[in-house]
Amino acid sequence: MSGIKKPSRTLVNIAGIVAVATLISKVFGLVRQQAIAAAFGVGAAANAYSYAYILPGFLLVLLGGINGPFHSALVSVLAKREKEEAAPIVETITTFVSGILLLVTIALIIFAEPLMDLVAPGLNQTQGVTATQAETLALTKAIAIQQLQIMAPMALFAGLIGIGFATLNAADQYWLPSISPLFSSITVIGGLAGLAITLGSKITSDNYAMLGGQVLAIGTLAGAILQWLVQIIAQWRSGLGKLRLRFDFHNPGVKEVLRIMAPATFSSGMLHINVYTDLFFASFIPKAAASLSYAGLLVQTPLGIISNVLLVPFLPIFSRLTDPKDWHELKERIRQALILTALTMLPLGAIMVSLAMPIVQVVYQRGAFDKQASQLVASLLVVYGIGMFFYLGRDVLVRVFYALGDADTPFRISIFNIFLNALLDFIFIKPFGAPGLVLATMGVNITSMIFLTWKLHQKLNGLPVKKWSLKIGALAGASVFTGLISWGISWSFQRFIPQQNLLIQLLELAVAGLVGLAVFAFFAIQLKLPEVDILVSRIKQKLRR
Structure with a gap:
């Protein structure tokens, strides 16, 4: 049986569309964070938003994100059916999901306060803090509760966005859902912007902080509604279901979707619990939640883009090489993916580490975001930079297991990681403070890579781990030189040009970063790695477009 629509694009075309759309979305996301930083710095409104967004954001990523359980389940079913069969399936699933998530929305509104006590118990501190700090914590909690109640309907729209995303992808439409x-x-x-025009660009008083928190929450909810509206309009025009109640639960397609969706939702949800664990501990550290959000975005922006460029082309390759007779080539492809990860993440991480402070100052330091806030976020960015390779490397290995039809191993490891992350958070938070939370995440990613590699070694009858490790170790050594060179150039700029302004800082970052990358490229070329040619070729292809 033919699908909804015959694919008219190649895998490379689709990957290019998704990569460009991801880049645009990430850039706008970074600008949004810059606006929040300028308005609130690491104050009560920004910290409250980090806590209040945990549950709505969790649902938006889990249910509404690309490759999420709703997306995967619906695409796998709809792609095998004609358009006439798709509409009843989509409408029934929409009715079912909307009913459940409407109840979730009501629960979030009613139980916002006890949920906030569970998510951020540190906001209830009264002992061991000054009177001013206690007032700030109480204000932060009050704003967070109000923000959660405002954003609660995102639970409903998260499911609708995920359904729309999957429906359009199954119909060979990728640009609109991705953008x-x-x-x-x-x-x-x-x-x-409206708040800045009306009240000024810097929020200082409690009333302004409360009003600013409301603006953040309303803007976030409005964005989710708008995201769903543009998708549903395209869905209607494609004839893939309308907004109507339908209870066709005996439809074989509906049963298949629900059979896939339930375990996939549970499995994917496990991966996001670590975020909650980190913020649970962060609630005991002043200004930590907002700082983690600012530093995390600086890392996730390039990570998201590079992971699309690297992982999307490798996924079908891994899947085609799962037969035991092809395992030799599969191992070679795994090596290529890991070496390419090292070639991109190690030098980028080194530059993040060595230029953390000027990067944060250029991106965020304006308005309410002062030098003290820059120092806090920069300390987090340093640890994030060290762990970038392990973050993406773990994703590469997980994709190999999925290609082999083994989702159980990554799931079991993710369950173990929940407890490991909580333990490491508890151990590292006292000696290191907020950076200890990022250090714990890095420890979890390293442990995951070790376990995943070991299980692959058993599953594929042996991997040349020692040989791979020597190459990656050599690239790690080269990245150390990259960081040192970049730091030295940055130090020289600050030493000899004491009057720093935005133009000088941009020049400093450009020179230090480019020279550092040139040094890394020189060392990488000496290793005569074939992956260097692959990376250069892909970069040239992107630049030609």
Whole structure:
């Protein structure tokens, strides 16, 4: 049986569309964070937003994100059916999901306060803090509760967005679903611009902080609604279901979707619990939640883009090489993916580490975001930079297991990681503070890579781990030189040009970063790795477009 629509694009075309859309969305997301930083710094409104967004954001990523359980389940079923069969399936699933998530929305509104006590118990501290700190914590909690109640309907729209995303992808439409997340950034930026015009660009008083928190929450909710609206309009035009109640639960397609969706949702949800664990401990550290958000975005922006460019082309390759007779080539492809990860993440991480402070100052330091805030976020960015290779390397190995039809091994490891992350958070938070939370995440990723590699070694009858490790170790050594050179150039700029302004800082970052990358490229070329040619070829292809 033919699918909804015959694919008219190659895998490379699709990957290019998704990569460009991801880049645009990430850029707008970064601008949104810059606007939040300028308005609130690491104050009560920004910290409250980090806590309040945990549950709505968790649902938006889990249910509404690309490759999420709703997306995967619906695409796998709809792609095998004609358009006439798709509409009843989509409408029934929409009815079912909307009913459940409407109840979740109501629960979030009613139980916002006890949920906030569970998510951020540190906001209830009264002992061991000054009177001013206690007032700030109480204000942060009050704002967070109000923000959670405002954003609660995102639970409903998260499911609808995921359904729309999958439906359009199954119909060979990729641009609109991939670009639509930027609408949330646009609405938040617009709300903050209106706030700045009306009240001034810097929020200082408690009343202003409360009002600013409301603007953040309303803008975020409005963005989710707008994201769903543009998808549903395209869905209607494609004849893939309308907004109507339908209870066709005996439809074989509906049963298949639900059979896939339930375990996939549970499995994917496990991966996001670590975020909650980190923020649970962060609630005991002043200004940590907002700082983690700012530093995390600086890392996730290049990570998201590079992971699309690297992982998307490798996924079908891994899947085609799962037969035991092809395992030799599969191992070679795994090696290529890991070496390419090292070639991109190690030098980028080294530059993040060595230029953390000027990067944060250029991106965020304006308005309410002062030098003290820059120092806190920069300390987190240093640890994030060290762990970038392990973050993406773990994703590469997980994709290999999925290609082999083994989702159980990554799931079991993710369950173990929940407890490991909580333990490491508890151990590292006292000696290191907020950076200890990022250090714990890095420890979890390293442990995951070790376990995944060991299980692959058993599954594929042996991997040349020692040989791979020597190459990656050599690239790690080269990245150390990269960091040292970049740091030295940055130090020289600050030593000989004491009057720093935005233009000088941009020049400093450009020179230090480019020279550092040139040094890394020189060392990488000496290793005569074939992956260097692959990486250069891909970069040239992207530049020609």
